[in-house]
Amino acid sequence: MKKSTCARCGACLAACPVYSMTKHERFGPRGKNMLLDTALSAGTGAEKPSAAVTETLKACLQCGACSAACPAGVDVRGAIRRAREHNGHDCTVPSWVWEVLAARGLTPFLARIISGFPGGSGIIWRLTGLSGQEGFTMPDLAQTPALSSDRACTSGVPLAGKSAGLKISVFVGCVQNYLYPEVVEGMFKWFGGRISIPRGQICCGMPAFSSGDREKALKFALRNISVFREQAPDYILTGCATCASMIRNWAGLVADVPEAHSTAVELGEKVREFSRLAWELAVIPSPEDLADVERVTFHAPCHQRFELGGAEVTEDLLQKMLPGKFTDMTRECCGQGGLFSLGHPELSGRILQKRFRNCRRTGATVLLTTCSGCLLQLRAGAGSMEDGPQILHIAELVNK
Numbered sequence: 001m002k003k004s005t006c007a008r009c010g011a012c013l014a015a016c017p018v019y020s021m022t023k024h025e026r027f028g029p030r031g032k033n034m035l036l037d038t039a040l041s042a043g044t045g046a047e048k049p050s051a052a053v054t055e056t057l058k059a060c061l062q063c064g065a066c067s068a069a070c071p072a073g074v075d076v077r078g079a080i081r082r083a084r085e086h087n088g089h090d091c092t093v094p095s096w097v098w099e100v101l102a103a104r105g106l107t108p109f110l111a112r113i114i115s116g117f118p119g120g121s122g123i124i125w126r127l128t129g130l131s132g133q134e135g136f137t138m139p140d141l142a143q144t145p146a147l148s149s150d151r152a153c154t155s156g157v158p159l160a161g162k163s164a165g166l167k168i169s170v171f172v173g174c175v176q177n178y179l180y181p182e183v184v185e186g187m188f189k190w191f192g193g194r195i196s197i198p199r200g201q202i203c204c205g206m207p208a209f210s211s212g213d214r215e216k217a218l219k220f221a222l223r224n225i226s227v228f229r230e231q232a233p234d235y236i237l238t239g240c241a242t243c244a245s246m247i248r249n250w251a252g253l254v255a256d257v258p259e260a261h262s263t264a265v266e267l268g269e270k271v272r273e274f275s276r277l278a279w280e281l282a283v284i285p286s287p288e289d290l291a292d293v294e295r296v297t298f299h300a301p302c303h304q305r306f307e308l309g310g311a312e313v314t315e316d317l318l319q320k321m322l323p324g325k326f327t328d329m330t331r332e333c334c335g336q337g338g339l340f341s342l343g344h345p346e347l348s349g350r351i352l353q354k355r356f357r358n359c360r361r362t363g364a365t366v367l368l369t370t371c372s373g374c375l376l377q378l379r380a381g382a383g384s385m386e387d388g389p390q391i392l393h394i395a396e397l398v399n400k
């Protein structure tokens with residue numbers, strides 16, 4: 001790693017959700033970047049940062065706000081992730097969970113096991129070590145994960161207009177597969193019956209990638225690339241902005257694997273976050289179809305804001321579908337940040353509460369998003385409030 005060109009201007013501080021809560025230089029992007037630069041100057045390199053540096057680097061959501069705000073083009077988020085890679089990855093998730101997420105054939109088996117646990121017991125979350133923040137309502141695992149269900153493949157109407165004849169393959173992602181298959185169902189209703197879910201797909205690899213486990217992320221990418229190569233889709237549709245970002249990252253991950261690289265580049269160009277593809281192909285429900293929907297606002301996921309782009313497209317879509325019912329809200333992080341919410345539950349919860357305060361100011365009773373991690377975080381938080389908003393993925397509007 002090279003020393004950065006940071007000018008210490010501080011423009012990144014205001015953008016950083018962790019700094020905005022802690023007001024501590026060490027936890028801001030400038031401080032983290034200085035720590036990395038100092039380690040490099042001292043000759044120890046970011047390969048072996050001290051324990052204090054490691055702890056500081058963990059306090060990062062990998063949201064990307066700092067990199068987007070930096071006038072000198074310093075990619076602080078990338079530097080932090082690379083330092084995590086060099087320093088040994090920081091992963092709160094037990095290794096057997098990764099094996100489940102990576103196993104093609106385990107989904108129906110897992111569903112049967114899950115069905116043996118009483119709903120709401122929380123036992124699965126405790127077993128996996130993912131029990132979440134104090135007082136948060138963690139969801140039950142779906143009895144029928146999206147990847148083992150036929151129901152999502154049978155609803156809807158054939159694609160028409162701009163999308164007629166297109167081949168659209170769905171990347172489901174772990175959260176929508178195991179926790180929220182109703183989002184996948186909503187996407188099928190919305191886009192029609194000719195989109196398909198390729199079997200054999202696994203986790204996109206983002207949790208491993210952002211926590212610094214490049215080897216595992218590479219393994220996941222290679223598996224998925226081979227699955228989607230066989231499909232040769234016109235588009236990959238995903239209901240998760242974070243999965244879409246990771247699919248774009250596959251090309252960089254497999255840069256040294258010639259037989260996978262060109263396909264990964266192609267898949268990265270074809271992937272679309274759900275609302276983006278709905279807008280591009282003009283597959284948009286009419287306001288009359290959504291007459292029962294109450295006042296809504298939209299939480300733009302960080303991976304959409306800083307990697308994919310298109311938060312304003314989603315807002316335009318909602319404005320068109322829900323005239324007079326949609327109010328935009330400030331664009332900020334929800335505090336989920338992949339494994340950040342597990343390692344820093346108190347800080348994550350404070351960032352989330354700020355989000356709910358801003359939501360309340362819009363007067364909306366429904367808070368929409370288009371990312372699985374945000375959905376998990378927002379639902380967990382809202383579920384523990386007496387007057388929390390209803391949290392929905394945009395695709396679920398057509399399920400109402």
Ligand code: SF4
Nearest residue numbers: 016060061063064066
């Ligand atoms: S990636 Fe986000 S949380 Fe991490 S330092 Fe940058 S702005 Fe802060």
Ligand code: SF4
Nearest residue numbers: 006007009010012070
């Ligand atoms: S990382 Fe960029 S924005 Fe932050 S202090 Fe350095 S030059 Fe300024």
